Amino acid sequence: MADAISATAAMDTAGSETAGLVTPSWPLSKRIKYSIVAFLYNTLLLKPMLLSMSLKKYFSSPSEKDPDLVKRYPIRKSLTIRIFFPPSHRDNNNNTTNNTSSPTTTNAKLPTLLTIHGGGFTVGQPHDNDGWNRTFSQRHGFLVIALDYTKAPTGPFPTAIHDIEALISCILSDPSLLPLIDADRVALAGWSAGGNLALAVSQLPSLRGRVGAAVPLYPVLDMVTPRDVKARARRYKPGLSGFRGRDRDYLLVMMSLFNWAYLKPGQRCDDPLLSPIYAPRDCLPKSVFVVACEMDLLAPEAWRMACRLAGKRVPGLDEVVGCEEPVGKGVLITEGDERFAWEQTSGDSRVRWLLVPDTIHGFDQDLIASVVRDPVTMEDARIKTAKTIDLIGEWLLEGPLRVSA
Template structure:
């Protein structure tokens, strides 16, 4: 597959819509200076004060219901704390690792373009999942660019997952471990699962609107999503709000000369046999990253891979809170191979009429669109239910003794 990609040697070529970029170009000095300034302002003058303010409030305001039950750091990555969510059925103060029933475990990885983001971004999602499905949910962290570029974040995830699987103080059922990640986090959990230390130890992966193909240019990706002005509000925009940030994210996380067809950079190039036995890919219809998730799902399932001139989804809008889970294979399907062929499961879900990050707690301040938020909240709950049901009925199904 990589042989079909034509190399480009400049940032301008990619910006002009050249469909592929085999090697990361050296950014012009003007771009490097611009991105450095933006990254500094964003991380140091905006996000860091907000994080300090959030931590400061905890001294005066009782913790909310979505706070983790425990926060822990491992010696291998002392600065990267994990956030642990127990299901209601588990009481860590009265349970012991020797006597308690082991729990199906979901390890989650936040997004943020490899540049920003924190594990607490997904506290509400993680708490809801643990509560609704009886899972032990652990949110991972990773080092960010531009100080830490590829492959630092992939190896951070690898190290933390390895520590969690070896941690006897946690009720992890080592035979029922799955990973999930949003956007850049979806990239990282798939990439980490390819590494020899974790290969075969992760039963399933659930990438949500993931960045899987870092070779195809942004200008090409923006033509593969749907645009629906009839929806009104934030969703009616004629451009993708993620697109202007892609150059910054690439600069912050990848070095010039890095090959984009490396599976640890672009998991879309990973051999199927190296991935977890179950993969559930979730895309958003109004997202420039949806098409690559769709292509990966089709390739892994042995289906026809859609071309880049086939937009995802449909032209017409759906109903409020609607998920299409059957009858229309543009939106949902599942393939499973026989046990003698490896027992592989691949599922595809396209969430209609919604944008990248629809299920994030911080999206409301960005979109300022109550109609969209009402739709997004309904769909978030439905997606959480679908993911849990799929894991427990398939890849993480309890074995009968």
């Protein structure tokens, strides 16, 4: 990885020995620009959207996607967790949306999946993944708990990491949840920025040995490599119609704003808590399942990290993952082609790679439909989301999730 760092630094136009490795001090004009953009984004887009969603939720009937329980802990009063019980543990008569009572308990303890939403470290809410969390809990019998964190720029790096650490510590010592949680089967999953945070928080000494597996989905892993380099290595498929056939990744527009909000000037970008691709293998969970979207500028770094963790050849920064031709509606390639899927086991270490064909960043998110506005893309995404949920659940249940430290 040292070679990758050196190569990336050499590509940076600043010309400094630490170019690409240290967050620059933003010029006043750029700070003003991003401050205005962030204000307008929150005021004109985000807040009205969240208000609309809240009003719709308030006046509509309870949804099957809604959590069974919503809780807060005194240590982080502003942050909520959303809890989803599997059918065997749900009290169909008494549980309602935002119920704050104690959960129905049985003698059986449950494998537990803690999930972390995405949003470039600056936006998003735990309820963004209610549908995914509910489906996963129902299909695989997991207790699923969605976590929250302080958003940048109010909470720049590493605020979110320590928010999540505090919430996990509370959850794993909560007297009302302890009868349900199987401490030997606890896993972390996260989307995009949430995938980054899942791998970051699992490195902290307080959680090592308590989280047995991590499932980063299309994660942000490498803050060193410039976005333009990432975009050049991204797979493009002009053979696909609609939103997926575009020749520019929609993330490019937002990445500079996200980085400005999350990173402080002078921050080392190769810090493993910021860029988990540089984390030592023994600091991460024993089992890691990396999921990426084929047409996503973050896919190459996910591919490199999976290969590094598994001891495989690490692809170069200019290598494009996937294939040129469309794979087909609803099709996942799970064997026979290592560009798309493989699993490597060595002792108690397990690494799995899955590249979801013909999909864009955020394909499994309910909110992506408002961005894409393309029924063909969304139908393909719906099928692949269900299949991906099944693969993740089956993989987590294949063996014990935690190896004691």
